[in-house]
Amino acid sequence: MATLQVRQLPDDVHAELRRRANADGVSLSELVTQVLRREVALPSMAGWLAELRTAPERGPVDVLGALDAVRDERG
Structure with missing residues (x-):
């Protein structure tokens, strides 16, 4: 499994990620992995435009x- 290091992450972003991880009962690493999985599940802008x-x-x-x-269906 790969490791990712993020340089120059603003303190406020780090604090919010840590707050959300704590609220969800997961580690910061788990939360960031979830966020990245959701992002890569979406098509890229180039892919979306090509489609x-x-x-x-x-x-x-x-x-x-x-x-x-619609009105007819609703009666």
Whole structure:
């Protein structure tokens, strides 16, 4: 397993991470690992833009029709 060292981490960021770790009952290392896992689970901006470029084009949205359909479903 790799080790990560963060240099020049602002004191206020470190204090908040430590506060959250304590509140969650986990170590600072565990909390930072959770935060990083959530971040890397998201697509990067470049990946998201590439996906957007290859997505099929959609026509205009009929907002009023969609609202009517929702109202009809609700009764």
